[in-house]
Amino acid sequence: MPHPLPALIVVDVQRAFDEWEAAGKRRNNPDAVARIADLLKAFRTGGAPIFHIRHEGTRPTSSFLPQNSGYAVKDEAREQPGETVIVKRVNSAFIGTDLEKRLRAGSIGTLVICGATTNHCVETTTRMAGNLGFDAHLVRDATWTFERIGPDGDKHSAEEIHAMTLSNLNGEFARIVTTDDVIASFAAD
Numbered sequence: 576m577p578h579p580l581p582a583l584i585v586v587d588v589q590r591a592f593d594e595w596e597a598a599g600k601r602r603n604n605p606d607a608v609a610r611i612a613d614l615l616k617a618f619r620t621g622g623a624p625i626f627h628i629r630h631e632g633t634r635p636t637s638s639f640l641p642q643n644s645g646y647a648v649k650d651e652a653r654e655q656p657g658e659t660v661i662v663k664r665v666n667s668a669f670i671g672t673d674l675e676k677r678l679r680a681g682s683i684g685t686l687v688i689c690g691a692t693t694n695h696c697v698e699t700t701t702r703m704a705g706n707l708g709f710d711a712h713l714v715r716d717a718t719w720t721f722e723r724i725g726p727d728g729d730k731h732s733a734e735e736i737h738a739m740t741l742s743n744l745n746g747e748f749a750r751i752v753t754t755d756d757v758i759a760s761f762a763a764d
Contacts, residue, residue: 580623581712582683583614584704586668586690586697587630588652591638591645595721603733604719610754611689611717612651619655621761624681627654628661628668630696652690666699675707685710687757688749689717694740705748713749714757715741 588611596602618625629648632639639646654660661672668674678686686709688701697718704711720740722733745751 580621580683581685581687582624582626582678582681583618584626584628584668584674584686584688584690584700585611585615585652586628586688586700586718587692588649588690589630589639589645590647590649591630591643592691592719592721593649594638594645601722601733602719603737604716607689607691607717607719608649608651610714613754614687614689614714614717614757615652617758617761618687623761624683625654625658626661626668626674626677627652627658628663628674628690628696628700631662631664633664663696666696667703668696668700669703669707678709683709685712687712687714687752689714691719693718693720693737695720698740698744701744702748705744711749712752712757713741713744714754715751716753 588608615625630639631641659677661668661674663672665671686704688697688704688711690697701711701713720733720736723731723736725731741751
């Protein structure tokens, strides 16, 4: 019997992204971390499982090396005692980790996914969650990304990339929801 409560998957809410922003990279959804804090509060209040995913860089230049300041989790999203922390070294929280095994062992069928960045680790984790048969819900206002230059030199805004990623995932890999939708579903139970 599936776990009646969804699990919150908080992806890579680490200080490296603040450092990128400080270095001039433009991002979208400036309130995303506040929404993640709201989700954490709702899941904690509801006694629902929480999995904190942390990225550990493998390249010598990575902002996410454990010895660098960027590895640290932002205060608003830090785990509390008893909450699971899973360290990953690639874009997907399912590759090279025991996340799937832990979810299956807990009979958890529904995942609520948030964090950073929309089109990298959040998207990869969400696609795999859908492919693995989980009922994935991606929280659109609790994830963010940065502007990028495409292979032809085209500049893509963070907003465009975020919107396109949500469009790609919508329906096939996940349901796209808001923080309010998720919190309301707890209230309804």
